[in-house]
Amino acid sequence: MVTPNQNRPPLSLSSPPSCSSSSTPKKFVGDELSVNKDRQLGGERMVGTPINGRARQAFTVANGGHDLGPSSAPPSNAGSDCGSIEFSREDVEALLNEKAKRKDRFNYKERCENMAEYIKRLKICIRWFQDLELSYSLEQEKLKNSLELSQQKCVEIEILLKLKEAELNSIIVEMRRNCTSLQEKLIKEESEKQAAVESLAKEREAKLNIERSQTSLSDDLGRAQRELQSANQKISSLNEMYKRLQDYITSLQQYNGKLHTELSTVEDELKRVEKEKATAVENLTMLRGQLTLSQSSQEEAIKQKDALSSEVGSLRGELQQVRDDRDRQLSQVETLTYELVRLKESTEKSCSELGTLRIKANELEARCSMQDSQIKTLQEQLAVAEKKVQVSDISAFETRTEFEGQQKLVSELQRRLADAESKLIEGEKLRKKLHNTILELKGNIRVFCRVRPSLPDEPCNTDNKIISYPTSMEASGRGIDLNQTGQKHSFTFDKVFAPDASQEEVFVEISQLVQSALDGYKVCIFAYGQTGSGKTYTMMGRPGQPEEKGLIPRSLQQIFETKESLKSQGWKYEMQVSMLEIYNETIRDLLSTNRSSSDAARTENGTPGKQYAIKHDANGNTIVSDLTVVDVQSVKEVAFLLNQAANSRSVGKTQMNEQSSRSHFVFTLRIYGVNESTDQQVQGILNLIDLAGSERLSKSGSTGDRLKETQAINKSLSSLSDVIFALAKKEDHVPFRNSKLTYLLQPCLGGDSKILMFVNISPDPSSVGESLCSLRFASRVNACEIGTPRRQTNGRTSDSRLSYF
Numbered sequence: 120m121v122t123p124n125q126n127r128p129p130l131s132l133s134s135p136p137s138c139s140s141s142s143t144p145k146k147f148v149g150d151e152l153s154v155n156k157d158r159q160l161g162g163e164r165m166v167g168t169p170i171n172g173r174a175r176q177a178f179t180v181a182n183g184g185h186d187l188g189p190s191s192a193p194p195s196n197a198g199s200d201c202g203s204i205e206f207s208r209e210d211v212e213a214l215l216n217e218k219a220k221r222k223d224r225f226n227y228k229e230r231c232e233n234m235a236e237y238i239k240r241l242k243i244c245i246r247w248f249q250d251l252e253l254s255y256s257l258e259q260e261k262l263k264n265s266l267e268l269s270q271q272k273c274v275e276i277e278i279l280l281k282l283k284e285a286e287l288n289s290i291i292v293e294m295r296r297n298c299t300s301l302q303e304k305l306i307k308e309e310s311e312k313q314a315a316v317e318s319l320a321k322e323r324e325a326k327l328n329i330e331r332s333q334t335s336l337s338d339d340l341g342r343a344q345r346e347l348q349s350a351n352q353k354i355s356s357l358n359e360m361y362k363r364l365q366d367y368i369t370s371l372q373q374y375n376g377k378l379h380t381e382l383s384t385v386e387d388e389l390k391r392v393e394k395e396k397a398t399a400v401e402n403l404t405m406l407r408g409q410l411t412l413s414q415s416s417q418e419e420a421i422k423q424k425d426a427l428s429s430e431v432g433s434l435r436g437e438l439q440q441v442r443d444d445r446d447r448q449l450s451q452v453e454t455l456t457y458e459l460v461r462l463k464e465s466t467e468k469s470c471s472e473l474g475t476l477r478i479k480a481n482e483l484e485a486r487c488s489m490q491d492s493q494i495k496t497l498q499e500q501l502a503v504a505e506k507k508v509q510v511s512d513i514s515a516f517e518t519r520t521e522f523e524g525q526q527k528l529v530s531e532l533q534r535r536l537a538d539a540e541s542k543l544i545e546g547e548k549l550r551k552k553l554h555n556t557i558l559e560l561k562g563n564i565r566v567f568c569r570v571r572p573s574l575p576d577e578p579c580n581t582d583n584k585i586i587s588y589p590t591s592m593e594a595s596g597r598g599i600d601l602n603q604t605g606q607k608h609s610f611t612f613d614k615v616f617a618p619d620a621s622q623e624e625v626f627v628e629i630s631q632l633v634q635s636a637l638d639g640y641k642v643c644i645f646a647y648g649q650t651g652s653g654k655t656y657t658m659m660g661r662p663g664q665p666e667e668k669g670l671i672p673r674s675l676q677q678i679f680e681t682k683e684s685l686k687s688q689g690w691k692y693e694m695q696v697s698m699l700e701i702y703n704e705t706i707r708d709l710l711s712t713n714r715s716s717s718d719a720a721r722t723e724n725g726t727p728g729k730q731y732a733i734k735h736d737a738n739g740n741t742i743v744s745d746l747t748v749v750d751v752q753s754v755k756e757v758a759f760l761l762n763q764a765a766n767s768r769s770v771g772k773t774q775m776n777e778q779s780s781r782s783h784f785v786f787t788l789r790i791y792g793v794n795e796s797t798d799q800q801v802q803g804i805l806n807l808i809d810l811a812g813s814e815r816l817s818k819s820g821s822t823g824d825r826l827k828e829t830q831a832i833n834k835s836l837s838s839l840s841d842v843i844f845a846l847a848k849k850e851d852h853v854p855f856r857n858s859k860l861t862y863l864l865q866p867c868l869g870g871d872s873k874i875l876m877f878v879n880i881s882p883d884p885s886s887v888g889e890s891l892c893s894l895r896f897a898s899r900v901n902a903c904e905i906g907t908p909r910r911q912t913n914g915r916t917s918d919s920r921l922s923y924f
């Protein structure tokens with residue numbers, strides 16, 4: 120980036136021959152640059168008017184000490200330092216005229232020639248400056264464009280990141296919801312599957328039981344069939360036996376008949392024998408007579424009779440035997456008959472058993488067929504259950520694959536989220552870098568203008584509107600026009616807030632600056648303006664109205680929120696708060712518990728109260744002796760302290776000054792951060808300052824103590840502007856010590872801090888003069904470049920209980 124200073128050609132403006140060579144081209148360049156910038160910003164035209172220290176002082180005194188506008192008085196050293204390049208063309212011409220009129224002892228002709236030569240050179244110089252001015256305006260245009268581009272890019276990146284984050288968050292929420300429903304579905308499916316598997320196992324068990332009972336029934340049936348077969352065999356064998364016995368009985372009956380016929384034959388024979396015996400006896404008798412004769416014959420007959428008796432005995436034995444045989448046969452027949460009867464009975468029993476067995480078999484068959492049908496039903500159920508299991512397996516598989524897909528998607532989304540988060544971090548880094556680059560480009564002093572709305576007790580005359588806002592693309596949101604008795608004064612700032620701008624809208628614009636205090640920068644935010652213009656409203660807000668909270672509570676809320684969110688990145692912060700006010704060049708500790716008594720003593724008997732000495736150490740830190748510094752951990756604690764300070768101020772108000780605006784209020788938050796994972800250390804400071812009202816003496820019409828107050832305020836505000844302009848001009852001596860305020864803020868006003876000034880404006884037509892002064896001052900501040908903000912990354916000093924600024 121090319122800065123105007125780098126483009127500036129070497130200035131070789133020589134003095135006229137008779138002039139001293141003590142003039143410094145450097146000063147001239149600086150003054151001219153200031154003039155050009157003022158002209159660019161639409162402020163007062165100041166071409167050729169030197170803005171050196173002396174002239175400004177003279178002007179300051181004439182305008183109540185703080186208005187640093189152009190002086191109409193000619194330079195007092197014109198006669199003695201006519202060769203100085205601090206003179207404008209008009210000055211030189213006036214001088215020449217004056218000199219020509221006086222006709223003193225000098226050779227005017229020669230001097231006139233020299234002057235003409237000098238004027239020629241000046242004309243060249245003016246042309247060169249015009250060129251330079253053109254190139255500056257072009258360069259500035261370029262810078263503005265690049266700035267706008269960077270800002271746009273920054274905003275676009277932020278919007279994109281926010282959109283992306285929101286989109287990803289919604290996708291993740293959706294995916295998580297899907298995931299949960301899928302997991303629930305999976306659990307349901309798995310429980311259903313479990314139930315199906317259990318019912319399948321039960322059915323399998325039932326099938327096995329049935330099969331087991333079927334087998335046992337089949338065994339029973341086989342056994343019964345075998346028993347039936349054996350019974351049938353027994354029946355057939357019994358039938359055969361019966362037949363055989365029948366045959367045997369028949370044969371025995373035949374034998375008995377035979378024996379009966381034989382017996383009758385034997386009986387007939389016996390009869391015949393008996394007859395023969397009788398015949399023989401007769402014969403015997405005859406024979407006995409024949410006895411003798413016959414004895415022999417008798418003996419013979421006896422012999423015959425014995426033979427016959429023995430024959431009868433054998434026949435009788437034979438008969439007995441036959442009879443025994445017959446009896447035996449008869450008993451055998453009886454036994455066989457009995458057996459036959461028994462067999463018949465057993466056959467009948469077997470038949471009935473067979474019937475029972477057949478019934479049983481039928482029953483068994485029926486049961487078997489029933490069980491078959493049951494088995495078939497069970498098999499069908501089993502097939503259905505198996506199908507179900509298959510379906511649930513498939514659906515479980517599908518669910519699992521879907522779940523895995525979802526998990527992959529979730530991990531992909533998480534990866535993308537992590538990417539987005541890292542991009543976000545990168546974007547955040549880029550944003551910080553761009554923000555710092557923007558600040559570097561703009562210079563580290565930025566000026567915001569805020570116009571408060573008309574108050575109820577103020578006249579609301581729409582015809583007499585003193586403030587308007589340009590609508591051109593370039594000046595929209597940044598320009599403000601002030602109408603003073605028909606004359607329009609145009610100003611441009613980094614941002615202009617119209618009366619309808621809310622506290623939130625204002626805070627959004629400074630939130631990045633507040634954030635950089637946590638990043639280790641020194642940040643200073645001032646509210647400048649006349650009494651009643653809205654400085655306290657801007658800084659503190661309206662008490663008891665949370666939506667109208669001012670920049671101080673909002674900044675602290677953001678700082679503590681960011682502190683919490685940075686914990687995850689390893690950052691730990693310690694913070695200390697101090698609050699003071701500067702009244703009539705005296706410091707008052709607003710957090711001191713015994714402050715009121717000491718201050719009261721001062722006001723009552725006129726003796727000075729506690730003196731707070733300001734010191735700066737070698738590290739560029741400021742120490743205010745005896746000032747109360749409080750370690751804070753939360754917004755609540757700071758809110759409590761702010762309340763305490765407000766009470767102290769109101770006590771002071773009644774005791775010392777009627778209006779709190781007659782003192783400068785300085786809130787300081789010192790931030791010390793350590794990142795244990797990266798060993799980084801940062802030390803930032805946030806100063807939020809509600810300056811005293813900037814009325815001119817003429818307007819305030821003060822006398823006595825009020826006059827003293829106003830003079831003190833003007834002195835410190837004038838010192839503040841002197842310091843800022845001296846820093847902008849990179850002067851060797853910067854008058855920090857000229858007031859308590861500037862001396863206190865020295866480290867934060869130095870080149871390496873970030874400064875933002877709010878210029879608060881009242882829309883009241885009666886305040887137009889004050890508004891114009893404020894706008895002019897702010898416009899000059901806005902044109903300043905006092906350095907590049909630098910991050911404080913050094914370690915902590917040993918005494919952390921001191922007050923740092």
Ligand SMILES: Nc1ncnc2c1ncn2[C@@H]1O[C@H](COP(=O)(O)OP(=O)(O)OP(=O)(O)O)[C@@H](O)[C@H]1O
Pocket residue numbers: 570571572574618648649650651652653654655656657661778779780781811812879
């Ligand atoms: N932007 C705004 N919106 C609404 N009311 C406002 C706004 N700015 C200021 N006011 C009101 O204007 C009045 C004066 O404001 P404030 O006290 O903040 O001015 P000031 O410049 O701080 O004055 P002092 O220096 O006396 O404190 C208050 O009643 C305040 O509520």
